[in-house]
Structure formats: structure tokens, C-alpha cells
Amino acid sequence: MLDIYTWSVFIAGICFVSFGLFAYFNNRNLLSNRIFGLFSASFAIWCFSWFLTLIFKNDYPKALFFARLLNLGATLMPVLYLHWIVSVVGFNPFRKKFLIFAYSITAILILFSFSPIYIKGLILIYSFPVWPSAGSFYIMQIIFGYLLCVGYAVILLIKGIKQETGETRYQYNYLLLGTLLGFGGGGTNFPLMFNYSNIPYGEYFVLFGILGVMSSAFIFSYAAVKYRLLDVKLLSAEVFIGIVSLSFIVNLIVADSAGKRLVALALLFVVAIFSSLIVRGYLREVSQREKIEKLAIDLERSNTELEVANERLKELDRQKTEFVSIASHQLRSPLTAIKGYSSMLLEGSFGKLAGKPREAVQVVFESSQKLVGVIEDFLNITRIELGKMKYEMSIIDMGKMVESVVNELKPNVMRRGLTMTFSGAEGPYNILADSGKLNQVFLNVIDNAVKYTPKGSIAIKIERRQEGDKKMIRFSSKDTGVGMDQATLPKLFEKFVRASGAGEINITGTGLGLYVAKQIVEAHGGKIWAESEGKGQGSTFIMEMTETKPLAEQKKEAEVKTFAGEL
Numbered sequence: 001m002l003d004i005y006t007w008s009v010f011i012a013g014i015c016f017v018s019f020g021l022f023a024y025f026n027n028r029n030l031l032s033n034r035i036f037g038l039f040s041a042s043f044a045i046w047c048f049s050w051f052l053t054l055i056f057k058n059d060y061p062k063a064l065f066f067a068r069l070l071n072l073g074a075t076l077m078p079v080l081y082l083h084w085i086v087s088v089v090g091f092n093p094f095r096k097k098f099l100i101f102a103y104s105i106t107a108i109l110i111l112f113s114f115s116p117i118y119i120k121g122l123i124l125i126y127s128f129p130v131w132p133s134a135g136s137f138y139i140m141q142i143i144f145g146y147l148l149c150v151g152y153a154v155i156l157l158i159k160g161i162k163q164e165t166g167e168t169r170y171q172y173n174y175l176l177l178g179t180l181l182g183f184g185g186g187g188t189n190f191p192l193m194f195n196y197s198n199i200p201y202g203e204y205f206v207l208f209g210i211l212g213v214m215s216s217a218f219i220f221s222y223a224a225v226k227y228r229l230l231d232v233k234l235l236s237a238e239v240f241i242g243i244v245s246l247s248f249i250v251n252l253i254v255a256d257s258a259g260k261r262l263v264a265l266a267l268l269f270v271v272a273i274f275s276s277l278i279v280r281g282y283l284r285e286v287s288q289r290e291k292i293e294k295l296a297i298d299l300e301r302s303n304t305e306l307e308v309a310n311e312r313l314k315e316l317d318r319q320k321t322e323f324v325s326i327a328s329h330q331l332r333s334p335l336t337a338i339k340g341y342s343s344m345l346l347e348g349s350f351g352k353l354a355g356k357p358r359e360a361v362q363v364v365f366e367s368s369q370k371l372v373g374v375i376e377d378f379l380n381i382t383r384i385e386l387g388k389m390k391y392e393m394s395i396i397d398m399g400k401m402v403e404s405v406v407n408e409l410k411p412n413v414m415r416r417g418l419t420m421t422f423s424g425a426e427g428p429y430n431i432l433a434d435s436g437k438l439n440q441v442f443l444n445v446i447d448n449a450v451k452y453t454p455k456g457s458i459a460i461k462i463e464r465r466q467e468g469d470k471k472m473i474r475f476s477s478k479d480t481g482v483g484m485d486q487a488t489l490p491k492l493f494e495k496f497v498r499a500s501g502a503g504e505i506n507i508t509g510t511g512l513g514l515y516v517a518k519q520i521v522e523a524h525g526g527k528i529w530a531e532s533e534g535k536g537q538g539s540t541f542i543m544e545m546t547e548t549k550p551l552a553e554q555k556k557e558a559e560v561k562t563f564a565g566e567l
Helices: 002-026 031-055 060-089 093-111 136-163 166-187 202-226 232-254 258-347 355-385 398-415 435-451 513-523 551-566
Strands: 119-125 128-134 394-397 419-424 430-433 457-467 470-479 527-531 540-546
Touching: 031 060, 031 128, 060 093, 060 119, 060 128, 060 136, 060 166, 093 136, 136 166, 258 355, 355 513, 394 398, 394 435, 398 419, 398 430, 398 435, 398 457, 398 470, 430 435, 430 540, 435 457, 435 470, 435 513, 435 540, 513 527
Parallel strands: 419 457
Antiparallel strands: 119 128, 394 430, 457 470, 470 540, 527 540
């Protein structure tokens, strides 16, 4: 039985060393981990000192030294355990004051731990040849350590179990169970220390004590693993390292020659170095993993914040668009009146107008006309962005529409000293489109060519092009104007983008017309783009749409298909 008890004490010591080291190094910044590490260390001192006391049972001085050392560990256990429980359940002013009082009394007890009034010697108890015999002062350890410190810790855990819910309550239950088994089992040994050896089955009380300590170690470890408080891999490595290291320590202590001691010391040194490297490497890996997890959490938080900010920006953009729409509508009404009355003045509706008054009214008319175009662009943008742009589709002849636009703009082209030509093969060039919207596109593109061509010509062309099984109608406007560099071309159809140097030719441009044109063309299933060989070498604007057969032809084809189906 003595051998079973001896090695049981050794195994319990290994468990507490492993838990204590892991708790400390896993998160040394957490107070509860640091205190648990110290509490486990005091338990380990008790276990290993007991083990060495039994090993040196035939060497009285050494056995007495380790017997007093184990009671030093036993003196530290209650106050450290209470401190750990308080760090788990929470501090308050009374608990802090009680801890200060507890550490003060413990310090006094430690001063006497190696004196005869604390442990006066070793006695024979049952089959144990060496058993600590308590001195007169040892009763203070039982009263203060077990009844006050451990008792108060039990009260705190019971209160916590009543007040808490969920996982916290389960943790407190495990801690309370471990407390009752560990300290309750250890308490069964106290009568034997005062030489009460006539207790029935007293020898089994000793075994029950160490089983209680081991059970508490198991319960603490189970709770830690269940609630992911400890890393099982690192804990296993520490247990293995602890067993190997302690076996060499025991060999060093029991060695009976200088040579054997030297070999044991050398092996212990090698194990210590490799153990340190293993643990440090693993802790470095854990640290990196924690950093990665923290980065992942920060990234997720940043993504959430970005999503919120993006939604806010979308809302602000929507409000901006609505504001522009309202403002544009409010501006269009007075401008329409200005344009209408200035046009009537120029036509002589209110009498003949000549000389400088006519020139002034002409400027007002042209300026209001340009401003109406700008406002219309703004309104179209708001309709597009809010999804409120409506299209009334019908079959139209693109060739006739472009020719009409060319004729409308010719007077302005001639005033600028430019030439404009229109060419197209035999029509019609039927497409499915909103005539009003598409007419605005042609006006915008051709007028754009006129504005940015200081001298030379503008050639407008309509032609057919085969693309697979589809026939495409291509419109092109080629001018001899300012041209564009290759960097400008991909961005030309974006909002508020103008070609480099365009402001020198036309200071009133807004960079909105081509953006609106592109949105309208793409809504029709077509495409529009620009080409240029460089600055000063002119530009070509190209638009393509799918050709549509006339209604009469579509009706005939439908009738033929129906007749074929009946046959």
C-alpha cells in the first residue's frame, strides 16, 4: 500500500505542475491564471515533498526536512486557493481586505514552518514509517487555513452557483466539487498528525486523502478542457516533460555516488534545454495563432464598419441625387420662360428688335438654351441613378433621325466656319428605340463634335454591318478637332470627365452629356465608344444598335410560321 500511495502522490504532483505551468504561460496577463499557477505550485510542493519524504524514510534528517517542506506547501495552499476563487468570482473591498489579512497570517505561519512547534518530528502511523507529527502551533494552520480561507472560498462558490447561470454556473459547480474532494480528502490526514492512530480503518483515511487530491486535479483539468480554458496539446507535452524531468531529479537525489549524480545532473540539464525549446516553440505558435485570430476579428469588425459606412454613403448618394433632381426641376421652369420670351422677342412678337438690344437678347436666348441642356442632363442622370428613366419603344429609321439632327445643327456649324457631311447607303435603318431619348443622344454627340472642332469638317455616316447572325446599324461622327490621348478614352463616358485641354476650346462643358448618352444607348441594348489617334488628330464617336425588321415584315413572317405549323 505504501508504494501505491508514494507513486500516487508523485502523479498528483505531475498533474498540478502541468496545470500551473500552463495556466501561467497561457496568459500570464490574466490575474486568475497567475494565481492558479502559484496555487498549483504550492500543491506540487506538497506532493513532491511527500514523495521524497517517503523515498527517504530510512534517512531521518532528510525525511524530516521534506516533511516540513510539504507542510510549507500545505500552509500556502489555502490562501492561494482563496485568492484564485476571488479572482474568478470578482473582487470587492471586503474581499481585498480579507486577502490582505489572510496573507499576513500565512506569512507568520511560514516563519514557523521549519520549527519544532510547527512540525516537531516524524512518527510511525500504521504502515507509514514516516509521518509528520504536528507541534502546538500547527492548530493555527487548521483553524485559519482550512476553516477560514477554504471555508470562505466555499461560501463564495455557493453564492456564485445561486446567482449565476449558464456556463459560469457549471464552472462554479466543478470548482466546488474539486474543493470538497481536494481539501476534504486532505483534511482526513490531520487527526493522524496529532497521533490519533486508534481511528478504525485510519490507514484508508490516508489513501482517501491522496485520492481526494488527485480527484480535485482531475476535476479542475476536466472543467478546463470542457470549457476550453487549457490547450490539451501543450498540457500533454508539459505532463510528459514534467514526468521525465522529475524522474531525473529523483535519480539525482537518490544517487549513491558522485559519478551517478554527475550523469543524472547532465541528463537533467539536457532535458531542461530541450523542454524549454519545445514549450517556447509551441507558445510562439500559439501567440502567432492568437495574432491571426485577432487580425481576423479586426478584419471582420472593419468589414462590418465598412458595410455600415457603405450603406450610409449609398443613402447620402441617394439623397444627393434626389436633391439634384428637385433643384433641376425648380430651375427648369423659370429657364423655360426666359428661353420662350427671348425667342419671341427675337421673332418680333412684341415688335421689331434690332441693333444692340437684339444682340443682348440673342445672348440671353443662347445662354438659356445651353443651361436648359445642362439641366436636362442632370435630370436624366437622377432618373437613371434612381431607376426612374422610362423608355417608350417603337420602330424608327435611324438614318432619317440622324439626317434630321444634321440639318438642325447645320446653321450653327456654318456660323463656325465648319463643313458637315452626311452619308448613308440605301435605307431604311430600322431600330427599336425611344425616339426622343435617342434623338437627344445624336444631338449630344454631333454637337459635341462641333464644339471641339475649331476648324475643318465633321463627317456623319450611317451604315450596316453583319455581326454573326445579326445585322447591326452603325452611326459614326468623325471630326478634325482637338482629339484625345489614349489615357482619356477609357474614362470619357464617365461623369464629369472631359478630355485634356477641352476647357480651352469650350469652357461651358460639364462632362455629363457623354455619360447620359452611354446610359441611354446601353439601355437600348447598343454600345457607344470613341476612337482617336491622339491630340490634334481629331476623334471618331461610334454607336451601334441591332437592326429591327419593319412591322409589316415581322407580321408576314409570323403568318408564314403559323401557316407552316398548321400544315
